[in-house]
Amino acid sequence: QVQLVESGGGVVQPGRSLRLSCAASGFTFSSFGMHWVRQAPGKGLEWVAVIWYDGSNKYYVDSVKGRFTISRDNSKNTLFLQMNSLRAEDTAVYYCARDGRGYSYRANWFDPWGQGTLVTVSS
Amino acid sequence: QSVLTQPPSVSAAPGQKVTISCSGSSSNIGNNYVSWYQQLPGTAPKLLIYENNLRPSGIPDRFSGSKSGTSATLGITGLQTGDEADYYCGSWDSSLSTWVFGGGTKLTVL
Numbered sequence: 572q573v574q575l576v577e578s579g580g581g582v583v584q585p586g587r588s589l590r591l592s593c594a595a596s597g598f599t600f601s602s603f604g605m606h607w608v609r610q611a612p613g614k615g616l617e618w619v620a621v622i623w624y625d626g627s628n629k630y631y632v633d634s635v636k637g638r639f640t641i642s643r644d645n646s647k648n649t650l651f652l653q654m655n656s657l658r659a660e661d662t663a664v665y666y667c668a669r670d671g672r673g674y675s676y677r678a679n680w681f682d683p684w685g686q687g688t689l690v691t692v693s694s
Numbered sequence: 695q696s697v698l699t700q701p702p703s704v705s706a707a708p709g710q711k712v713t714i715s716c717s718g719s720s721s722n723i724g725n726n727y728v729s730w731y732q733q734l735p736g737t738a739p740k741l742l743i744y745e746n747n748l749r750p751s752g753i754p755d756r757f758s759g760s761k762s763g764t765s766a767t768l769g770i771t772g773l774q775t776g777d778e779a780d781y782y783c784g785s786w787d788s789s790l791s792t793w794v795f796g797g798g799t800k801l802t803v804l
Binding site for chain 1: 740741782791792798
């Protein structure tokens with residue numbers, strides 16, 4: 572079955588870095604765009620970034636531009652989110668999600684989602 | 695302040711019907727598809743509706759979606775206590791070049 576498993580979350584001090592991973596299985600990873608979505612404690616969903624299936628383009632929410640980098644390794648079926656210069660407001664559960672349509676240069680919908688990994692930015 | 699506007703909460707009795715609205719603009723809902731997600735307490739979101747009104751396999755036909763102009767609506771009929779959850783709409787915003795979500799609507803089944 573299609574599965575996404577995030578890892579790499581934890582407690583980090585403001586200004587430090589963290590790299591999240593999302594291991595994909597059960598589908599042809601290299602055929603699908605991938606997203607990161609986060610949810611601060613008690614808050615709603617916030618989309619963070621997308622990378623096209625072939626890695627040719629990436630888009631970010633303004634609040635993370637210049638600090639976060641989304642990437643993928645299609646040979647290892649893994650999605651990454653490199654987070655630098657972390658701030659308290661980056662504290663959230665981070666979900667990876669597969670785009671709904673293969674071989675697409677659009678963000679279509681999210682299905683499925685991983686279980687999430689918690690990132691806490693605190694001194 | 696979310697780009698897409700949803701009511702913070704809705705409620706209805708078991709067996710009844712409820713609708714959740716999602717209002718946007720021409721840069722998002724008006725010219726792009728809408729999808730809806732259900733987030734049960736303590737779990738990851740799950741896709742309910744995609745491309746405005748299509749249901750993934752396994753989603754019962756009690757759930758429906760529609761779009762008109764710059765607004766979309768999620769409908770749920772035959773409400774069950776297990777439907778109590780947060781519901782989010784989402785769409786691509788062509789002006790921002792970002793995906794945008796609504797603020798979420800908490801459904802209470804009284």
